[in-house]
Amino acid sequence: MNLRFLFFLLVILISACSTKPSRLELALQKAGKNRTELEKVINKYSEDPIDSLKRRSVIFLIENMDGYFSYEGKSMSDYKNYFKCLRHSNQTPETILDSISNLYGFFDLNKSKKLYDLETVDSTFLVENIELAFTAWKNFPWSKNYSFGEFCEYILPYRVENESLSDWRKLLYNEYYPMVKSLKSKDPIEVAMILRDSAISRNGVPRFTMTRPANYPSLDVLTSRSLAGTCDDLAQFSMALFRTFGIVCSKDFIPLQGAENFGHSWVFLKNHKQEFFHTDFFDPIIYITETVGNRTIMKTKVYRRKFSKNWEDIEMLKNELDFIPSEFQEGGLRFEDVTPLYSNNLTDLNMTNKDLYEKISFSQSKIAFLCAPAWLDWKPIAWTKIDEDGNASFKNIDAGSLLRVAQMDGETLKFISAPFFIHKQNRSKIFFNGIGEKENISLYSKFNLDRDRWAQDRIIGGIIEAANNRTFEKADTLYIFKKRPFRLSTEVICNSSPNKYKYIRYKGAPGTHCNIAEIAFFSNDKRLSGKVIGQPGSWNNNESFNYTAAMDGSTLTAYDFNQPDGGWVGLELSEKSEITKVQLTPRNYDNYIKPDNDYELFVDSPHGWKSFGRKKARADSLVFQNVPYNALLYLKNHTYGRDERVFYIENGIQVFK
Structure with a gap:
């Protein structure tokens, strides 16, 4: 045996020993006792060459399965009733949630068991999911133009977030197949519209609410059929329905909206011409253009949820950071940047040393995070690697929202820039450093108060009238509201001297339902009292919206007349009085x-x-x-x-x- 052969053999042995396990092998190792179940599926699709794509698909699922999980427990099951009640009850979401809490106690996620997919998903479940997904992709004419990569990411997945697993494909297929079985269309959007309309005719118009049990996980598909809940809850059902019938779709989302403390999500769809569409709150499916499709929402980034992990990003963050913010940890780093599709003010953000508090410290890391505010906190929404000159460049930013740059200092964010926003027109950075004058x-x-604008605008055109007869015949107009109020209590002077009146009222402008939270009448700074009078009738026959709500002393209740015109509320005074001042509160969200x-x-x-x-x-x-x-x-x-x-x-x- 010569030395060259020995050297060659030694190189082979060293290489074999140093080779890292594949992603598949690492996943199977983490599966523990469940490895056998996962290998059953791999082996099933390894016997016949005709199943090669199915073998690749199951490997794709298993390689990316780590980090997916769901919860199981009594509290989880009990609180599904909240979402079902939302559909069948006319009560407010807050009232329904209070009732559920009184019945079951407060929702406590800590009492639920976390089930990791790698350790619990069985072979039967995976095989059924793969078979039904392939049937949809291969058999429906509208699905055949999708690539295998698109199929794996946006049709094949058996879950989206951390929802409880179920046999949703089989159930939805049996339920909705009669609507599409005779269709010959090659346009998946046409089919999606039919499915969407059918779902609404079966379940009713979606009921949107942000009220939700605190910390309740993603809603499972079968419960989401009630079409009630948050934007994520509504998206859960629509994605499952479209994927069941081989339509590429997923969730596009804004991690944090500008001027808000939360994000937003909706469902994107792709047609046979590689064009993108979307449905928001399960509303009609529309083409994404420069004027619709969540372009006008204040935001910095828009991402698209994938099933697979961002492997290169994960590796880079692990190499550079001892602690990774939860927003970018391995289990959740499964998205691609689609900001250009939804941006009206697209730009790149370049942060140089002159934009920072101090020169970037490479002793901490070479990673900079772009953060957005949420309540008294800042949340990372994007990251970049800092170049050798200490500059941080963030690509594809929608200008206009408030931002700041930070690095990780241990397990906390260390700010390296003052807050700023990018001007939408000239793209300059406007900083808020709080330095100098007071x-x-x-x-x-x-x-x-943007959400209150509609209610504030309903005050414009409202009239203060006074008369000496209850029918307000030949009433005197003491004041007409011509401006939008900007504060809780707006006072206006309406001196009626020398006339005195027995009856005084606020009459809503046409088309406003006489929406008003509070009204008070004064004579020489003395608040007038008497019998509350008004036009009976309230929205949805809800007595809490009757005219008396405008004089109950609470700015949280409001008069909401059941007709656009003709609503009014006022006082029958015990004695005739001069009217010198009126104090008004518009309907509001209590901010x-x-x-x-x-x-x-x-x-x-x-x-x-x-x-x-x-x-x-x-x-x-x-x-x-x-x-x-x-x-x-x-x-x-x-x-x-x-x-x-x-x-x-x-x-x-x-x-x-």
């Missing part, structure tokens, strides 16, 4: 400053939020003095309420970002 500020809300509530103002700093002071409101506004100019601010209500959002002051006005 200013006195007046605050009227703790959250963006105005409220008297007697306890508030705390926070100011941003390089190290996070710092308290600037705490005070109780004496009216519907708060004044803080000597606040840092050009600072990012946050107002917390310690009394109650959850909606709060970062803001800054521009020309004396709160701007929520």
